Amino acid sequence: MRYYKLVTLGALFARLVCEGWAITVARVMKRIGYALYAASLSVIVLAIAALFLVVENTAVTLIWEVWAVRVPSRWAYAVPVAVAGTLLVVWGKRRWGDIPHTTRDVLGALKRGEAINYHTAWRDLLIALIILAAGAGVGPEASLMGAVIAYSVWQCDKLRYLRTHADSIRATPIPTRLRMLYHPTRWIEPAVSATDAANTAGAADTKRTIRVCAVNSLIVIVMFVGMTTMPKFSDAGMNTLDFWRRTWVALPLAAYALAVAGVCVLLRTGIRALSGRINVPMTVRLLVGGVLVALVVTVLPVLSTSGQHQIHTIGTLFTSLGAGALFALAAGKLLFAQLCIECRWTGGDIFPIMFAALLHGCALAKLLPGCQPVVVVMTVAFCTAIVLVGNASLAGILMALFFPAKLLPLELIVTLLAWGAMRVTAAVSAAVKRRMLAKTLPRS
Structure with a gap:
């Protein structure tokens, strides 16, 4: 049983x-x-x-x-x-x-x-x-x-x-x-x-x-x-010790690039505000944008399209143009992209920003021949792109694709500097707005 x-x-x-x-x-x-x-x-x-x-x-x-x-x-x-x-x-x-x-x-x-x-x-x-x-x-x-x-x-x-x-x-x-x-x-x-x-x-x-x-x-x-053909900036010709001795220039370059990018953000905000005040039909905006596009693709074709198809020519532009021309192209690319957006030619601004940021770095490298060019271009391009894109991780990852792996520690430092500067600026701006709002309120 x-x-x-x-x-x-x-x-x-x-x-x-x-x-x-x-x-x-x-x-x-x-x-x-x-x-x-x-x-x-x-x-x-x-x-x-x-x-x-x-x-x-x-x-x-x-x-x-x-x-x-x-x-x-x-x-x-x-x-x-x-x-x-x-x-x-x-x-x-x-x-x-x-x-x-x-x-x-x-x-x-x-x-x-x-x-x-x-x-x-x-x-x-x-x-x-x-x-x-x-x-x-x-x-x-x-x-x-x-x-x-x-x-x-x-x-x-x-x-x-x-x-x-x-x-x-x-x-x-x-x-x-x-x-x-x-x-x-x-x-x-x-x-x-x-x-x-x-x-x-x-x-x-x-x-x-x-x-x-x-x-x-x-x-x-x-x-x-x-699918994008990207230029590769090289650090060939320098040994590791000499390379890292010359990276001290990254700190002042980062401060400079952050200041310039901040001015660009203010100008972009002003263009948006001015465009918002102009009350015209959408068709008129589109036609104005068409005239602008026709002018740029004819006179300055290097600024046309998104920059995705011209970004591989940056090495050629760096060797053939002077610092002033590179600065002008970088500013023109940002302005053209923003005007297209305001004219309702809708699209993104990440690739135009990347193209302009790299041109900005190349222009400054022309003015600093005694510094390692790849460090100058990387630092300026990283800070410019991060501030203009407004997303440190996204911009940092995309910009890192252009530079050798040796620069990765310096890229992380520059990214953290740009991210910290953005956070501090946002906090100060919010505090100033709260203070101004408190002053405008009627006293009880």
Whole structure:
């Protein structure tokens, strides 16, 4: 009898173990399947981004590097191209509104719990492609990232539908199941409405979506940088000890670059404020921007487009131009990019800033022939880019791609200096604003 009970208990225990193991395996397989499905949707989003980058790079190369040199007169070629681009941009924005939406626009709406219309994101990519191909001095990163974030929201809505209707999807035949999983406009489960975004479910959906957007955006940035031909500044000809003895110049150079970049930020803020006070229709702004683009692509083609396609020429510009010309080109690039943005030729400013920051560093290296050029260029370019971009980690990582690995410790120090200066400036500015506000309030 005792043995019978032991055998029964053993069989019961074995059954429980087997059932628990089966449940665990089922859960693991379910999670693996869910992860693979999420990865396949990410591949679709990244494929769209890669296609845009390839088309944009090919279009700009053909229009401004291949076909442009075949026409004897620059005016006869550049002006018609700029006019055609202006007309297309005006037509697109009058038909679909003030697009393309940038990263800040889409991410801000997502954080506020607003619905993202990802079904029309292709319009943003189309108008951004026209703006870039026409020669505007803005980068593709803002518009592209805005579209990637929108399509990432679509990805999360498809994943949410799978979680909600997993049993019904599993019960359908495989062809129907594939249609349900990958159809672009059907079988979608949107997130909770904006009015419920403060609830637990809404907050969880928003956080999950932002994580997916961050992962996809990071991969797109890597793809974007990988498609860019970057110049490499060399420290050849110096031994390690001599090299580090000459890096003392980085501290005064950082102070100088931070001051110049701060002045540029003030000027940019002033241009934005002045542009905001000018109340003119969007079509007028677009036409003014078209005239500006036509003038720049004809007279100063080195300042045209985003700077992504000219950044590999910095070494040639450094050896062939003087310090004054390099300073002028750096200032002109920043001004052209900002004016394009204010004229509603929407785009990003990261690549124009990187191009201008490197030119700024090369100009100062011309004035300091006794210093190691790579240290001068790196320090000035890092500080300028970090302050103008406003994000120390992003700007620091992108700028580090141009310089040898030996400079990494110095790059970290310069990045920390620029980040600290930005924090101190922001704190002082906030304190001054609070004090001014306190003085303007009526005394009780």
